[in-house]
Amino acid sequence: xxxxxxxxxxxxxxxxxLVAQVEDGKIIQIDGDVNHPLNKGLICQKGRVKHLQRIYxxxxxxxxxxxxxxxxxxxxxxxxxxxIAEKLTPLVKLYGPTTILHxxxxxxxxxxxxxxxxxxxxxxxxTRPQGSICWGSGYQAQVYDFGRLQLHSWExxxxxxxxxxxxxxxxxxxxxxxxxxxxxxxxxxxxxxxxPVEVASCRLADWHIAPRPGSDGALALAVANExxxxxxxxxxxxxxxxxxxxxxxxxxxxxxxxxxxxITGIPVEQICTLAREYGTTSPAxxxxxxxxxxxxxxxxxxxxxxxxxAITGNIGIPGGGANxxxxxxxGMLADITGSELSPEVRRLxxxxxxxxxxxxxxxxxxxxxxxxxxxxxxxxxxxxVKEAFSQSELTVVVDFFxxxxxxxxxxxxxxxxxxxxxxxxYSSWNHYMTYQHxxxxxVGQCRSDHHIxxxxxxxxxxxxxxxxxxxxxxxxxxxxLAQYGVTLDKLKEGPVRHPLxxxxxxxxxxxxxxxxxxxxxSQLAEADGVNPLPDYVxxxxxxxxxxxLAQNYPLHLITxxxxxxxxxxFWNLSDAGQSRQPVYLHPDTAAVYGIEDNAPVIVATSRxxxxxxxxxxxxxxxxxxxxxxxxxxxxxxxxNLLTGQYRPDMGLGTPYYDxxxxxxxxxxxxx
Ligand SMILES: Nc1nc2c(c(=O)[nH]1)N[C@H]1C(S)=C(S)[C@@H](COP(=O)(O)OP(=O)(O)OC[C@H]3O[C@@H](n4cnc5c(=O)[nH]c(N)nc54)[C@H](O)[C@@H]3O)O[C@H]1N2
Ligand SMILES: Nc1nc2c(c(=O)[nH]1)N[C@H]1C(S)=C(S)[C@@H](COP(=O)(O)OP(=O)(O)OC[C@H]3O[C@@H](n4cnc5c(=O)[nH]c(N)nc54)[C@H](O)[C@@H]3O)O[C@H]1N2
Ligand SMILES: [Mo]
Numbered sequence: 001x002x003x004x005x006x007x008x009x010x011x012x013x014x015x016x017x018l019v020a021q022v023e024d025g026k027i028i029q030i031d032g033d034v035n036h037p038l039n040k041g042l043i044c045q046k047g048r049v050k051h052l053q054r055i056y057x058x059x060x061x062x063x064x065x066x067x068x069x070x071x072x073x074x075x076x077x078x079x080x081x082x083x084i085a086e087k088l089t090p091l092v093k094l095y096g097p098t099t100i101l102h103x104x105x106x107x108x109x110x111x112x113x114x115x116x117x118x119x120x121x122x123x124x125x126x127t128r129p130q131g132s133i134c135w136g137s138g139y140q141a142q143v144y145d146f147g148r149l150q151l152h153s154w155e156x157x158x159x160x161x162x163x164x165x166x167x168x169x170x171x172x173x174x175x176x177x178x179x180x181x182x183x184x185x186x187x188x189x190x191x192x193x194x195x196p197v198e199v200a201s202c203r204l205a206d207w208h209i210a211p212r213p214g215s216d217g218a219l220a221l222a223v224a225n226e227x228x229x230x231x232x233x234x235x236x237x238x239x240x241x242x243x244x245x246x247x248x249x250x251x252x253x254x255x256x257x258x259x260x261x262x263i264t265g266i267p268v269e270q271i272c273t274l275a276r277e278y279g280t281t282s283p284a285x286x287x288x289x290x291x292x293x294x295x296x297x298x299x300x301x302x303x304x305x306x307x308x309x310a311i312t313g314n315i316g317i318p319g320g321g322a323n324x325x326x327x328x329x330x331g332m333l334a335d336i337t338g339s340e341l342s343p344e345v346r347r348l349x350x351x352x353x354x355x356x357x358x359x360x361x362x363x364x365x366x367x368x369x370x371x372x373x374x375x376x377x378x379x380x381x382x383x384x385v386k387e388a389f390s391q392s393e394l395t396v397v398v399d400f401f402x403x404x405x406x407x408x409x410x411x412x413x414x415x416x417x418x419x420x421x422x423x424x425x426y427s428s429w430n431h432y433m434t435y436q437h438x439x440x441x442x443v444g445q446c447r448s449d450h451h452i453x454x455x456x457x458x459x460x461x462x463x464x465x466x467x468x469x470x471x472x473x474x475x476x477x478x479x480x481l482a483q484y485g486v487t488l489d490k491l492k493e494g495p496v497r498h499p500l501x502x503x504x505x506x507x508x509x510x511x512x513x514x515x516x517x518x519x520x521x522s523q524l525a526e527a528d529g530v531n532p533l534p535d536y537v538x539x540x541x542x543x544x545x546x547x548x549l550a551q552n553y554p555l556h557l558i559t560x561x562x563x564x565x566x567x568x569x570f571w572n573l574s575d576a577g578q579s580r581q582p583v584y585l586h587p588d589t590a591a592v593y594g595i596e597d598n599a600p601v602i603v604a605t606s607r608x609x610x611x612x613x614x615x616x617x618x619x620x621x622x623x624x625x626x627x628x629x630x631x632x633x634x635x636x637x638x639x640n641l642l643t644g645q646y647r648p649d650m651g652l653g654t655p656y657y658d659x660x661x662x663x664x665x666x667x668x669x670x671x
Contacts, residue, residue: 005033007425007434007495008047009418010566011106011134013174014038015425015432016047017495020439027052027419027440036495038154038432039176044563050570054417055443059572060400061414062444072402072412077445080411081459087394087410088367089460095363097125098346101392105133107372107399107569110423110436111477112450112470116371116398117337119453122464125344127365129353131652133378135325136350138293140651141302142324144522144530145310147512150505151326152285153431158184159319162281165193166305167216168289171200172563174429177287178204192277194219195291196558197584197626198619209274210621213556213657214295214539215264220304221536222260223275224252224311232279234313241509242310244521244532251533263536263544265621279312283319291560294657295539299650303522303534310518316506325428328501336477341464351654352645354384358391367394371449376404377568377632380643380656381607398452401572404633414446421448422470424478424491431498435491530650540646541660543623553605553660555589555625559639562628571631578635583612585663586622590614593664600666603627605659608641611666625663629656 001021008016017036021029030052034041054060064080065072075083091099102120120126132139142149157163157180170177181204185191193205194216202208211219227233228249238245257271264271278284286309293302306322314320348356353375357365368389379385389395389408397409406412419439426433442448447455450470457465468476475488484499510516514523519532526532543550561567571577583603585595595601597616602609603625612627620626631637646655 004437004439006418006436006439007036008043008051009108009110009423009425009436010046011109012566013427013429014176015109015427015434016043017434018043018047020419022440025440027055036434037497038430038495042176044175046564046566046570050573051417051419053573054400054570055419057573060443061402061412062446063414064445065412067410077447077455078459080413081456083411084394084396084456085460091366091393092123095366096344097123097342098127098344099363099365100126100367100369101348101357101365102126102128102369102371103373103375104371105373107374108418109425109427110418111333111336111474112423112448113372114337115450115473116453118465119457119462121338121341122457122462123342125342127346127348127360129350130347131350131654133350133654135290135293136651136653137298137648138288138290138302138324138651138653141293141299142306144525144650145303145306145513145519146506149325149327149428150501151323151429151431152321152505153503154180156318156321156503157181157285158187160184160189160283160285161319162277162284163189163191164278164284164286165191165195165201165205166286166288167195167292168287169195169199169201171203173289173561190277190281192274196556196621196624209266209270211264211266212621213558213624214297214542216292217297217301217304217534218255218260218263218536219266219271220301220308221252221255221534222257222271223278224304224308225255226257226272226275227279227308227311228252230275230279232275233311237313238311241315241511241517243513243515243517243519245311247533248307248520251535255536265623278308282312282314283317284312284314285320286322288322288324291558291657293653294655296646296648296655296658297537297539298648298653298655300531300534300537304536307520307534310520315518316504316509318504321505326431326501327428328431328498329426329433332480333477334479336473338464349647349652351380351647351652353379354381354388355645357388358384365392368392368396370395370397370399370405370409374399374403374405374568376408377630377638378640380640380654381645382633382638382641383608384645398449403568403572404638407634413452414444415452416442416446416448420446422474424474431501432495433486433491433498434495435488437492525650528650537649539658540655541644541658543660546660549606549660553662555661555663556623556657557603557605557625557627557642557659557661558657559627559629559643562630565630567630568632569630571635577631580611580613581627581631581637582615583663584615584617584620584626586620587616587618589622590616595663595665601663602666603642603661603663605642605644605661607644610637610639610641614663625661
C-alpha cells in the first residue's frame with residue numbers, strides 16, 4: 001500500500017510531517033511522520049482525523065457554483081470564467097483595477113498559494129488589506145526593538161533555567177512544545193504562565209499569574225522597576241548593546257508595584273516575586289502568545305516585555321530570548337506573485353477593513369475575491385463586514401465549503417486541499433521547509449488555487465501569467481536558495497533546515513535597528529509617530545478608561561483559539577461544532593448575574609449579541625468571559641458579531657480582545 005510523505009499546511013506553529021496511506025486512489029489513513037525533525041511523529045486530531053474527514057466530506061463543493069434565485073446552481077469552469085470575465089472587465093474599465101478587493105490570508109500555507117496574487121498583478125493591480133488579523137502589533141514591536149524578527153531553535157529551550165509562557169498556551173495551540181517543556185522541567189527549569197486564564201499549559205507550570213486582560217504592559221514596566229531598584233540588571237550588556245536606557249529607566253520609575261497592582265489586579269508581592277525570579281535566574285526565556293497583543297495597546301505591551309530580556313542580558317545567549325516569531329525565509333525566495341507587473345495596489349487597514357471598505361470611494365469596492373480566508377467569520381464586527389460585502393457587485397469565493405463568506409458570494413469556486421497537489425511549506429514559527437508530495441488526484445472538479453487563477457488569466461487573455469507547471473513555479477521561487485544547496489529535488493528527499501538561521505539569534509550583539517543596538521527607545525517608532533518608549537496606555541475598552549461603557553458591559557471578553565479547530569476550519573464536520581457554544585465564566589460572576597451552569601445566556605457587546613451556553617469555571621478571572629473563536633454564523637454562532645474595529649498602537653494588528661461584554665440569562669430557553 002503506497003505511503004506518501006506530505007506536511008500539514010495549517011497556519012500553526014509546526015507544519016507537521018505527515019504520512020498518508022492510499023488504497024485504490026483514496027486516502028485511508030494519515031499518521032505523523034516519525035522522520036520529521038519538528039513533530040517526530042506526533043500529530044493532533046486535525047492532522048490525524050479532520051483532514052481526512054474534510055477531503056471526503058459530502059458537504060464539500062466539487063464543482064463551481066453560481067448563486068441563483070432558486071439556490072446554488074452547479075456550472076462548468078468555463079461558464080464560471082465567462083461570468084467573471086463579463087462582470088469584471090467593465091468594472092475594471094469604469095473604476096480601475098483597485099475596485100477589486102483581494103482578501104487572502106493563510107487558510108493553507110504553501111509557496112504556490114501566492115500565485116492567486118499573480119492574477120491581480122496581471123490584471124493591473126487590486127486593493128489589499130494592510131496589516132494583519134493575526135500578529136501585526138507584536139510583529140511591529142519586535143521590528144522596532146530588534147530591527148527584524150528571529151527565533152531561537154525550538155530545542156534551545158532546553159538550555160533555559162526559567163521559561164515564561166506569556167499569553168501563550170502551547171497545550172492548546174502548539175502541542176509540540178510540550179515535550180520540550182517537560183524535558184526542560186525535568187532538568188530543573190522553572191515554568192511561569194502569565195495569562196488571565198488558568199490555561200491547560202498551567203499543568204506544567206510552577207506558577208500561574210493572572211493579570212487583567214490588556215494590562216501586561218503595565219506588569220512588565222513594574223517588573224522592570226523592581227529589577228532596576230534591586231540592581232538585577234546586566235549593566236555590561238546594557239552598556240554594549242542597548243540604546244535608550246536612561247529614558248527607559250525614567251519611564252519605569254513611574255510604575256511602582258503598588259500602582260501596577262491596582263492596574264493589573266496582581267498582588268504587589270507577586271509582582272516583586274516575578275521580578276526576582278526573572279531578574280536573578282539566567283538564562284531565562286520568554287515565549288509570547290498572540291493573545292496579549294490583540295489589544296489597542298498590544299504593540300507597546302510586547303515592547304515592554306522585550307525590554308525585560310534586554311536589561312537582564314537575556315538576549316543572544318542559549319536558553320534566553322524573547323521569542324515572538326521569525327522571518328527567516330522571508331526575502332530569501334524569488335517573488336512569483338508578479339508584483340513587478342503592476343504598481344497599482346491600494347491598501348485598506350485590516351483591523352478596520354469593513355469601515356474602510358464602506359468608506360472607499362476612490363474607487364469604491366465593486367468586486368471582491370476571497371482566497372484562503374473567511375472574513376465574514378474571522379474579521380471583527382461581523383455586521384459591518386456583512387454590510388461592506390453587500391455592496392459588492394461581484395463576489396467570488398474560492399474554498400472547500402459553503403461557509404459564511406461563501407454565502408455572500410455570487411460564485412464559489414472549489415479548490416483542492418494540500419492532499420490533492422504538490423507544494424512546499426515553510427513557517428515563521430520554526431526553521432524548516434517541507435515538500436508536500438501529491439497524495440491523491442483532485443476530488444470532483446476541484447482545482448488548486450494556482451490552476452483556478454492561471455485558468456482565469458488565460459480565459460481573459462491576460463499576459464503575465466505564463467502557463468508553467470507546479471514544479472516549474474516552485475523551482476522559480478526556490479532558485480535563490482540553490483546557493484545553499486536547497487533545491488526542489490533536495491526538498492523531495494525530506495525537510496530542510498534553514499541554512500542561515502542561527503540556533504541562538506543576536507549572539508553577535510549586532511541588531512538591525514538604526515543604532516545597531518536593541519532599542520528601548522525606538523528611533524523607528526519615533527519616525528513613525530509612535531511613542532518611542534513602551535509606555536502603558538489603557539486598552540480602548542477598559543473599565544478604567546471607559547467606565548461609562550463598563551457600566552453596561554462590565555466583563556472583558558476574550559475569544560481565543562480552540563485546540564480542536566483552526567479558526568473557522570472543521571466546525572462543519574461535527575455536531576459539537578455546529579451546536580451552541582460555551583462561554584466560560586467564573587462561578588462568582590455567574591452568581592452575580594443569576595446564571596447557572598449549562599444555562600443558555602446572551603453574550604452582548606455594544607455591537608451585537610449571540611446566544612451561548614454558560615460553563616462555570618474558576619479558571620477564568622471573575623472580570624472576564626471566555627469564548628472560542630471560529631464557529632460559524634450559519635450555525636447560529638459567530639464571536640465576531642461581538643468584537644469591534646479598532647486601530648492598535650502600531651503594526652495594524654487587530655485588537656479582537658479589546659472588548660467589553662455583558663452576559664445575562666436567556667429567558668425562555670431550555671438548558
Ligand atoms: N489548535 C489550534 N492551534 C492554533 C490555532 C488554532 O486556531 N487552533 N491558530 C494558530 C494561529 S493563526 C495562531 S496566531 C496561534 C495563536 O496561538 P496562541 O497565542 O497560543 O493562542 P491564542 O488563542 O491566539 O492566544 C490567546 C492566549 O492568550 C491569552 N490572553 C488573552 N488576553 C491576554 C492578556 O491580556 N494577557 C495575557 N498574558 N494573555 C492573554 C488567552 O487566555 C489565550 O491563552 O496559534 C496557532 N495554532
Ligand atoms: N475573535 C477572534 N477573531 C480572530 C482571532 C481571535 O483570536 N479571535 N484570531 C485571528 C487570527 S490569529 C487569524 S490568523 C485569523 C484567521 O482568519 P482566516 O484566515 O480567515 O481563518 P480560517 O478559518 O483559517 O479561514 C481560512 C479559510 O480558507 C479556506 N482554505 C483552507 N485552505 C485553503 C486553500 O488552500 N485555498 C483556498 N482558497 N482556501 C483555503 C478554509 O476552508 C477557510 O474557509 O482569524 C483572526 N480572527
Ligand atoms: Mo493567527
